[in-house]
């Protein structure tokens with residue numbers, strides 16, 4: 821909660837009070853520390869949103885787990901992805917982002933994540949968005 825501290829109060833209570841008020845503000849406004857998953861997902865944000873709408877470049881990834889590949893409404897998916905028969909869960913997602921065009925030849929998504937630690941962090945992050 822943000823409390824407004826009148827200048828007159830800060831003046832009356834002297835430097836200690838003012839310093840405390842400043843500290844409180846700094847704590848309130850500090851950005852939340854991004855999780856490893858959030859950080860690893862940053863490369864995906866160039867093309868994907870995980871919040872609400874599709875970006876022009878890539879489909880929205882919110883609520884991905886349990887969904888069939890290429891079925892999110894409002895996005896124009898490649899035929900190979902739609903025909904892949906993939907249902908997204910941790911193993912299918914892991915395999916896809918390791919090397920998308922090897923898993924689904926002809927997919928529009930070309931960016932892979934070679935580092936298994938980053939892949940695991942991304943999979944966890946997306947699972948957490950349910």
Ligand code: HEC
Pocket residue numbers: 861863864865866867868877878879881884888889890891892896897898899900901913916917926927928929930931932933942
């Ligand atoms: C350069 C743009 C780009 C980047 C970066 C990118 N993607 Fe994609 N992604 C796409 C496109 C385009 C598609 C649609 C693929 C198709 O239709 O074949 C897609 C599709 C997907 C799908 C399938 C979604 C569905 O509903 O079936 C998943 C999962 C996915 N991307 C995950 C990721 C993850 C995780 C990252 C970050 C490591 C990432 N993507 C980075 C462009 C990108």
